[in-house]
Amino acid sequence: MKWTEKYLKRMREKAHEEAEASEIAISVNDLYKSFKLPTERAWGLKQAIFNRLKGIKGFRKQEVLRGLSFDVKRGEFLGIVGRNGSGKSTLLKVLSEIYVPDKGSVKINGTLVPFIELGVGFNPELTGRENVYLNGALLGFSNKEMDEMFEDIVKFAELEDFMDQKLKNYSSGMQVRLAFSIAIRARGDILILDEVLAVGDAAFQEKCNEYFKSLHGNQTVILVTHDMGNVERFCDRAILIEEGKIKCQGKPSKVTKEYLKLWD
Amino acid sequence: MHNSFSRRNRVLLAELIKTDFKLRYQGSMLGYMWAILRPLLMFAILYVVFAKVLRFGDGIPHYPVYLLTGTVLWNFFTECTFQGIHAIEQRGDLIRKISFPKYVVVVSATSTALINLLINLVVVVVFALINGVVPTWSWLLVPLSVVELYVLALGISLLLGAINVKFRDIGSIWEVLMQAMFYAVPIIYPITMVTATSEVIAKIMLLNPIAQVIQDARNNLITTEAVTTWELVGPLGGIASVGIVVAVFVIAVLYFRKKAKYFAEEV
Structure with missing residues (x-):
């Protein structure tokens, strides 16, 4: 083979690899995370000095994630299930770069918009409009980007007449509707949602369901x-997490069956 | 991960500063006026006690303005550090749920104090002119003192704020320390009163960067009677004082960057 052909072949292979990589939105590789939980009730300077003098560690290690690996494809709707304390929320926080992993890596292609909780930073003394912009800034959107999204958010939340009212005058249903609308209207490549589907009345939920279906692909x-x-x-694929490891993954119907078996 | 001065962070910083400032004076009748009134009221009390009753200011030209400059700068320093040290702890709800550079929270908390200071400095200048202080070119040097004081306050906020995440006593210890410090800095009394007793003690006191800044500002703004660190201790003393500020800031930034990764878990 001539060197030009070799060179061309290598270029083709490289292009193919890159195309494949761009198909992956998130790549998680052998992730470990543990926390230090203080064993004493009062945790302060005095306790720290005492423990140092007595040679006590003063905390115990709680292993939460123990070697997780998985990929999420571009355009995929992935469900993560598992019982309380299995490590789901910790995983989301590592993906959102809130926690640093002890070991392993997370690769993210594109912008990631995390909603660990709805309405983070919402302040009752600010108006609806001010809260939307503050929330947007926290999520990493510029004022210009928020200007473009604003009308869409307000319309989806059905709160056109209330945006210049202070948030403390909103009903709790109105507050979650606003927060939820920001969450699903925020334009990022990857959206992370933690248990936030059940908000609003029946009509609003129906609207949200429609919206989620339209996101497909x-x-x-x-x-x-x-x-x-x-x-x-909604999901194309699901992962069941148990004690910080993947217990099973694949078709949603298969994973939900496994999930329900946990209590048998 | 993030470029510290990226557009994203600037937007967030601006938004947090706006929110802090709006919230602080909301629902109060006089609103932003409190930013000016609070230090003026404190000044009025100090003025009556120390200038009129105890007559500390005899021999210093424009003593009321001299006193006002000192209290305004001191108030700024304490307000700035009190807000800054507790910033991470108070914004814990955000830090636990969203990833963003943590220094943004500390800078936004201290910036309210900085805005208040700028308003107060306008008041100082107006007072100075009313009191008959003649403007000189040295007024242009006053911003340097403000910058130095802010760098020191920000450094202390970052350093103690990071420690305060784990050991909540730090905030209280600092407040007690500041109460003692108020008397160790020549704010209400002229430094010449100390020099008369012991020149060594006066020199040590002026090595404190807060004292150095206040004396520099007074010297440049009001009267050359205000003895500076550079004059009493010498150029090396002045450099040492500025050096302390730089050292505190550098150590604070390094320590904060090392600890910031774990704030979400610890706060």
Whole structure:
């Protein structure tokens, strides 16, 4: 083979690899995370000095994630299920770069918009409009980007007449509607949602369901939930986590069955 | 991970500063006026006690303005550090749920104090002119003192704020320390009163960067009677004082960067 052909072949291979890599939105490789939990009730300077003098560690190690590996494809709707304390939320926080992993790596292609909780930073003394912009800034959007999204958010939340009211004058239903609308209207490549589907009245929920169905194939979503109905309705694939490891993954119907077996 | 001065962080910083400032004076009748009134009221009390009753200011030209400059700068320093040290702890709800550079929270908390200081400095200048202080070119040097004081306050906020995440006593210890420090800095009394007793003690006191900044500002703004560190201790003393500020800031930034990764778990 001539060197030019070799060179061309190598270029083709490289291009192929790159195309494959761009198909992956999130790549998680052998992730470990543990926490130091203080064993004393009072945790302060005095206790720290005491422990140092007595040679006590003063905390115990809690292993939460123990070697997780998985990929999320671009445009995929991935469900993550598992019982309380299995490590789902910790995983989302590592993906969102809130926690640093002890070991392993997370590779993210594109911008990631995390909603670990709805309405983070919402302040009752600010107006609805001010809260939307503050929330947007926290999520990493510029004022210009928020200007473009604003009308869409307000319309989806059905709060056109209330945006210049202070948030403390909103009903709790109105507050979650606003927060939820920001969450699903925020334009990022990857959306992370932690157990936030059940908000608003029946009509609003119906609207949200419609919206989630319309996302199919266009938006990468990672959804953590305990509602197996939602997993089967929206997700292309699901992962069951147990004690910080993947117990099973694949078709939503298969994973939800495994999930329900946990209590047998 | 993030470029510290990226557009994203600037937007967030601006938004947090706006929110802090808005919230602080909301629902109060006089609103932003409190930013000016609070230090003026404290000044009025100090003025009556120390200038009129105890007559500390005899021999210093424009003593009321001299006193006002000192209290305004001191108030700024304490307000700035009190807000800054507790910033991470108070914004814990955000830090636990969203990833963003943590220094943004500390800078936004201290910036409210900085805005208040700028308003107060306008008041100082107006007072100075009313009191008959003649403007000189040395007024242009006053911003340097403000910058130095802010760098020191920000450094202390970052350093103690990071420690305060784990050991909540630090905030209280600092407040007690500041109460003692108020008397160790020549704010209400002229440094010449100390020099008369012991020149060594006066020199040590002026090596404190807060004292150095206040005396520099007074010297440049009001009267050359205000003895500076550079004059009493010498150029090396002045450099040492500025050196302390730089050292505190550098150590603070390094320590904060090392600890910031774990704030979400510890706060």
